[in-house]
Amino acid sequence: MGFFDRIKQGLKKTGSLLKTDIRDLFKSEGRLIDEAFLEEIRGILFRTDMGFDAVDALVDEIATKLRGRVVELAEVVDVLKVKLKELMAQPESPIDFAPTGPTIVMVCGVNGAGKTTSIAKLASQFTRSGKRVVLGAGDTFRAAAVEQLTIWADRLGASIVKAAQGTHPATVAYQTVERAIAEPFDVAVIDTAGRLQTQTTLMAELTKIRQAISKQLPDAPHEVLLVLDATTGQNGVSQAQKFADAAGCTGIVLAKLDGTAKGGVVVAIRQQLGLPVKYVGVGEGHEDLTPFVPDEFVDALFADVLQPTKA
Numbered sequence: 214m215g216f217f218d219r220i221k222q223g224l225k226k227t228g229s230l231l232k233t234d235i236r237d238l239f240k241s242e243g244r245l246i247d248e249a250f251l252e253e254i255r256g257i258l259f260r261t262d263m264g265f266d267a268v269d270a271l272v273d274e275i276a277t278k279l280r281g282r283v284v285e286l287a288e289v290v291d292v293l294k295v296k297l298k299e300l301m302a303q304p305e306s307p308i309d310f311a312p313t314g315p316t317i318v319m320v321c322g323v324n325g326a327g328k329t330t331s332i333a334k335l336a337s338q339f340t341r342s343g344k345r346v347v348l349g350a351g352d353t354f355r356a357a358a359v360e361q362l363t364i365w366a367d368r369l370g371a372s373i374v375k376a377a378q379g380t381h382p383a384t385v386a387y388q389t390v391e392r393a394i395a396e397p398f399d400v401a402v403i404d405t406a407g408r409l410q411t412q413t414t415l416m417a418e419l420t421k422i423r424q425a426i427s428k429q430l431p432d433a434p435h436e437v438l439l440v441l442d443a444t445t446g447q448n449g450v451s452q453a454q455k456f457a458d459a460a461g462c463t464g465i466v467l468a469k470l471d472g473t474a475k476g477g478v479v480v481a482i483r484q485q486l487g488l489p490v491k492y493v494g495v496g497e498g499h500e501d502l503t504p505f506v507p508d509e510f511v512d513a514l515f516a517d518v519l520q521p522t523k524a
C-alpha cells in the first residue's frame with residue numbers, strides 16, 4: 214500500500230464523518246453560502262479535531278470566496294482542500310540529515326505513545342536506505358525498554374549503546390554520540406524515557422539530554438522528534454507545546470493513526486505549533502511508518518466526500 218491508501222485507511226472514520234455531514238448540507242442541487250451555512254460547516258470541521266485556528270481559517274476562506282453565491286458541493290470541497298494544503302505546507306524531506314558526520318535524532322514523548330516502536334521503524338527505514346545506525350537506549354528508567362530496543366537493534370542489524378539501569382540518560386546520550394562519531398555511524402537515534410508534560414523535573418531532564426548531545430557535537434541534535442499517540446486527539450497539542458519548549462522539538466511522529474477518527478489533530482499541530490508532522494505510524498510492524506505528505510493527507514481526508522453513498 215502506498216502513502217495515499219494507507220493514510221486513507223487511517224482516516225476512514227474522520228473521512229466518513231466529513232462525507233456524511235458535508236453532503237447533508239447539500240440536499241438539493243446547489244446551496245446558498247450564507248451565515249447559516251458557514252456556521253454549519255464550522256461545526257462539522259470542528260468535530261474532526263482540527264482545532265479552532267484551522268477551522269476559522271477554512272471558514273473565512275469559504276466566506277471570502279463563495280459568500281452570497283449558490284454553489285455546488287464540489288466548489289466548497291475545492292476551496293477547503295486548497296486552503297488546507299496551504300495551511301499544512303512543510304519542507305519535503307522528513308529528516309534534516311547533517312551535511313557531514315553523523316545525524317543525531319533524539320526521540321521523546323509521554324509513556325506508551327509509541328516511542329520505542331517508532332525508533333525501531335525509523336532505524337528500519339535508515340538501514341534499508343543503506344545507512345549505518347546506532348541506537349541509544351536512553352530510557353534507563355525502564356529495564357524492559359532497553360530489552361525491547363536491544364531486540365529491535367539485533368533484528369535490524371543496528372548497534373546499540375546501553376548503560377546500567379539508573380544511569381543518567383544524558384550519559385547514555387553523550388556516549389551514543391561519542392560512538393557515532395568514533396565508528397563512524399551515519400545516524401544515531403536516541404531514546405528517552407516516557408514522561409508526562411506536567412512532570413517539571415523530568416521535562417528539565419530533556420534539556421540536559423539535549424545539552425549532553427550538543428557537548429559532543431555542537432550542531433546536534435539535528436532532529437528532536439516528539440512521538441504523539443494519534444488516538445489522544447487534541448490532547449496531543451498541549452503535550453506537543455510543553456515538549457517543544459523543553460526539548461526544542463523539530464517535528465512530530467504521529468503513531469497509531471491507524472486506530473483513530475481524530476486524524477484532524479495533524480492540522481491542529483501544524484497550525485497551532487508550527488511543527489511539521491514528519492512521519493505517521495500506521496501499524497505495529499517495523500515497516501509500518503511512512504513519511505507524511507500533507508497534500509496526500511488532504512486529498513485522502515476529502516477523498517470520499519464527492520462520492521455518492523451506494524444504496
Ligand SMILES: Nc1nc2c(ncn2[C@@H]2O[C@H](COP(=O)(O)OP(=O)(O)OP(=O)(O)O)[C@@H](O)[C@H]2O)c(=O)[nH]1
Pocket residue numbers: 322323324325326327328329330331352355358406407408467468469470471472493494495496497501
Ligand atoms: N496500531 C498501532 N500500534 C502502535 C503504533 N505504534 C506503536 N504501537 C503500539 O503501541 C504500544 C506502545 O508502544 P511503545 O513503542 O512500547 O511505546 P513507548 O512510548 O516506547 O512506551 P514507554 O517506553 O512505556 O513510554 C505497543 O503495543 C505498540 O505496538 C502504530 O503506529 N499503530
